[in-house]
Amino acid sequence: MLIQFLTLPILIASNVNLYVVSFLPVITLATYFAMGPGAYLYIIHNMYDKNWKEKAMVMPYLIIYSIGMSVNNTVAVLDAVLGRKNEFLRTPKYGIVKNTDDWRAKAYNLPFSQTTLLELFFGIYGILGIFIAIFSGNPIWVPIIALQTIGFLYIACLSFSHTRFKRGDSKIVYTKTKEEKMADIIHKLAMAGIVAIICFGAYSSYTGYQNDVYPMDQSIGLFDRIMASSEPKTIIADINAIKGFIPTEGNAVWLFPTETTNFSRIQADLDVMEASAVKTSAVPRDSSAFHTGMMDISLRAEIIQGNMMDIVPYMYASVSNILFTCVWIAAIIGIFTILKRKKQHLESFDKSNGV
Known part of the structure; x- marks a missing residue:
């Protein structure tokens, strides 16, 4: 499971x-x-x-x-x-x-x-x-x-x-000691801190996905529409949208990067696709040149889409995300460590008082 x-x-x-x-x-x-x-x-x-x-x-x-x-x-x-x-x-x-x-x-x-x-x-x-x-x-x-x-x-x-x-709750009247009251306060503060860290992590994950990964998913979906379309004007609009979704430079693949995942090259390939779509829109729709142009655009879209699909996992596991996750987990573990030590101190206090 x-x-x-x-x-x-x-x-x-x-x-x-x-x-x-x-x-x-x-x-x-x-x-x-x-x-x-x-x-x-x-x-x-x-x-x-x-x-x-x-x-x-x-x-x-x-x-x-x-x-x-x-x-x-x-x-x-x-x-x-x-x-x-x-x-x-x-x-x-x-x-x-x-x-x-x-x-x-x-x-x-x-x-x-x-x-x-x-x-x-x-x-x-x-x-x-x-x-x-x-x-x-x-x-x-x-x-x-x-x-x-x-x-x-x-x-x-x-x-x-x-x-x-x-x-x-007890039938025995019990008054908390100073140590126990302090332990309660520390526990409440720690729980509030954990909740705050979790909320911050969830918010950061959501915004990170929305800003980095979701545009890639949208671009991949637009490539599907480009490959299924036969209207050059729609294709040009989709290409421009994709160019706005992805970065203009850099390489998201930080482990063994290649040119196929280089955003600068992808942007250049999109420019070529756009130029091809513009030329194709100027020829008659029933001509062989039109069909050849559409096939070329579809083939290029399929290749670039495959390259972008290779990029997506690295957008999740980027260096910044890994570092942020490590710090986030370390903060939670740190709070747990403090609580555990306080708990052990309280247990030793209980034993010394026969509780």
Whole structure:
């Protein structure tokens, strides 16, 4: 599931043809839901007969929860394969060792772990995948990506809520110490900082896609229209639009760049296409020169379109985007590190006071 979730947005962003058969997406969605919700409904209908509708009401929550838990389960499987021994941290442990101990006075706090970061990463990755699917003209894949995204974000929210420095309601009157009050303040500030960083990252990703990648996708779409068109004036207008969408110079491919992905050369090729379209528009439409000119334009458009499709993945993985992502992730990890240290300090304080 995680592999499919990770690869689908990448395939869409890379303009890989996912429509080998025109009705393939419909078959994929039908199979996806038939083997999941469909099979679940069939089983509970046979098991509960009269009460199956009541059981079916919890199915959406079950699907979202099970999808979100796939990260934690995958980590557990990898730990088992690698021989690592870790406890299941999602089980509440209140440290009840005496008959006089009250669980309500205990703090149910989970440590900040890499699993929480992974859940958050998959959630944000899913949001970006939804935008990519929509803006690239593949909205049919949005339900699959969105369903998993909701699951990851839901479990991530639970992970955040369970790592709060808090005291449960208790019959025992409990007054927070100065250290605990400070821990609460730090936690709230840290959570606000994480939310702000996530929002800033999402906004930056959206604007980056809109300014850098989306114009490339629009240009690729215009090339399709050029290849299908037989009207020189429309072709000239589309060529001018493409020239405005793409940079005038530079090479987006930073790893082993070639001349085929050089924007200066692409702009020059577009100038040649435009000149050819102007000449073709001046000859009779039923002449061999007109058909030859249109074929030449179509062939050039196909070649340039292929070159631009090679550029698109590098627009996502540009040097600036990689650096920004590293800084963004480092900021979140830094906040988590501060919270973890404060949590450890609070735990040591609790132990020293017999909590």
